Amino acid sequence: MNENPLVTKLGNFVDLQADDLQLIRAWSLPAIRLATGTTFIAEGDRPERICLLLEGWGYRYKTLRDGNRQILAFLLPGDMCDLHAFILSKADHDIAMLTDATVAFVSGKDVMQAVDSHPRLTRALWWSTLVDEGIAREWIVNLGRRRAVHRVAHLFCELWLRLRMLGMTSDGEFLFPLSQEVLSDAVAMTPVHVNRMLRELRERNLLEFRDKHVAIPDVGRLMSFVDFDPSYLQLERRDLSGDLRHLRS
Amino acid sequence: MNENPLVTKLGNFVDLQADDLQLIRAWSLPAIRLATGTTFIAEGDRPERICLLLEGWGYRYKTLRDGNRQILAFLLPGDMCDLHAFILSKADHDIAMLTDATVAFVSGKDVMQAVDSHPRLTRALWWSTLVDEGIAREWIVNLGRRRAVHRVAHLFCELWLRLRMLGMTSDGEFLFPLSQEVLSDAVAMTPVHVNRMLRELRERNLLEFRDKHVAIPDVGRLMSFVDFDPSYLQLERRDLSGDLRHLRS
DNA sequence: CGATAGTTTGATATCCTTCAAAACCTGTGG
DNA sequence: CCACAGGTTTTGAAGGATATCAAACTATCG
Known part of the structure; x- marks a missing residue:
């Protein structure tokens, strides 16, 4: 968690070189504090700069005309x-x-120039948007085909793995700063029902809640409960064998 | 529909230059016929080549252990x-x-070489994966927050616009070759209930079915029925004003 | 013409929502 | 240190949307 989190993330895909790293680190400054609830992109905006999240949690969502909100992803x-x-x-x-949260704003022009001149970095950024797409697709499966308990449990599996990759877990637990109402907008249920499902997961000893932390007593058991398949998160380092080796380095 | 469909699609984002066009047209040969039901990518595969769909419908899906299938996208x-x-x-x-269907297989090596040497084309391809991501996100909203009738209606709005962009609609109708069972796996319902929702849409004069075609008597009425917002499909030509102009051409 | 897949309809079951209210936290001011 | 206010969590009871099960009907194709 001392390393720049974007470096950690992209490093999972390519071996970034000195100049790529320098670029990313330059992007990460200056760091800006944002308060809970700040909206920094609204539908229809044409952003001139790109926001890089350095610390804290964000979320993407759409609000329907009837006021219902669907969370699309946690950032x-x-x-x-x-x-x-x-x-x-x-x-x-x-x-x-x-x-x-703390974020950094990168000018779009800088990013696009980097894209045109650093193919390796471009591919890494593209890769990361594709991972996001994979997460979105699994979200579809979750909403479409899983029962309420499994839906909630699946989300905790995903968060566990994403946070662990960032070094933000310790000892089977992590900070979980969301209210049940937020959770309910992510898993597309009522807050009331989320509450009942959390109780069930607690009673099955799959999850525990203390302060604003979740503990997962046995990650393997939680994962097998939902039949969780982590491959969509692309956590294993890209395999270097095959036709592609010459494209990297 | 005479133009190469990938050119049509990417042309919506960038003005492709002669060399980009040449590359895409080269990718599109030789054309290969595939029969209904052919699976050409299974989970876990590490493809060496990329499949470009030239004619026909495909779909992405995941199958859960209990046999339930969730369709993630129509291709x-x-x-x-x-x-x-x-x-x-x-x-x-x-x-x-x-x-x-008819498809063309492009070697991954060719695509990656193009990516490293044609930044404009790379950005167009990246753009197209981002549009897919937007479609996936709207699918999340659809499954999470819309009632059955609206869910089905929303899908028809999306298909209508995507097909129209490709010149595959005529006179308020298009070829719809899917069974209600396939449809039910896309909208995450039982085939029985899909059937009832289609009847309701028919009774409301929002959709009509003949042979394997759907007709939409009044697209505007269908869209306002679901409160459809097409912006996620990114159909309007990218606005050329602002900082970006120098990056294109 | 029969076989097979897809569509349509009906009756019953169930998961989740809705509505309502109590209990519990957390911070704030007196 | 207590009282109080606002948000969050928890529990209960009833209603509704969709699933499940079962079967008839229809279309298509050899």
Whole structure:
């Protein structure tokens, strides 16, 4: 967690070289504090700069006309929150902070220049947007085909692995700063029912809650409870064998 | 529909230059016929080549251990079916054909070389994966927050617009080769309930079915019925004003 | 014409929502 | 240190949307 979280994340895909690292570190300054609840991208915005999340939790969501909100993704340190909005030139959903956070704003021009001159970095950024897409697809499966208990449990498995990769877990537990209402908008249920499902998970000894922390007594048991398949998170270092070796280095 | 569908699609984002076009056209040969039901990517595969869909319908899906299937996306002409699987080096879901189809296989090496040498084309491909991500996110909203009737109606709005962009609609109608069972796996309902929702849409004069075609008597009415917001499909040509102009051309 | 897949309808079961209220926290001011 | 206010969590009871089960009907194709 001392390393720049974007470096940690992209390093999972390519061996970044000195100049790539320098670029990323330059992007990460100056660090800016944002308060819980700050919306920094609203649907329809045409962002001029890209927000890199360095610390704290954010989320993407859409609000329907009837006021219902669906959370599309949780944003964790290392995530470039609105890269897609910049590339597509127009945001199709809102992004806001769930906790106090620190971010850095990178000018879009800088990123696009880097894209044109650093193919290795470009591929790494592209890769990271594809991982996000994979997460979105698994979210579809979760909402479409899993029962309430499993839906909630699946989300905790995902968060566990993403946070662990960032070094933000310790001893089978992590900081979980979200209210049950926020959770309910992520798993598409009522807060009341989320509450009951959490109780069930507690009673099955799959999860424990203290202060604002979740503990997972036995990660393996939780994962087998939901039949969790982590491959969509692309956590294993890319395999270097095969045709691609010459493209890296 | 005479133009190469990938050119049509990417042309929506950048003005492709002669060499980009040449490359894409070269990718599109030789054209290969695939029969309905062919699976060409299974979860865990590490594809060496990328499949470009030229004609017909495909779909992405995941199958859970209990046998339930969730369709993640429909693939239409111009879609590079497994680009992400190639970039990520491992497929996290299956891809198969819903109709007879014609495709072209591009070697991954060729694509990656193009990526390193044609920044404009790279950005266009990246853009197209981001549009797919936007579609996936809207799918999340659809499954999470819309009632059955609206869920089905929303899907037809999306298909209408995507097909129209490709010139595959005529006169308020299009070829819809899917069974209600396939549809039910896309909208996460039982086939029985899909059937009832289709009846309701028919009774409301929002949709009509003949042979294997759907007709939408009044697209505007269908869209306002679901409160459909097309912005996630990124159909408007990218706005050329602002900081970005120098990056294009 | 029969076989097979897809569509349609009905009756009953269930998961989740909705509505309502109590209990519990957390911070704040007196 | 207590009282109080606002948000969050928890519990209960009843209703509704969708699933499940079962079967008839229809279309298509050899």
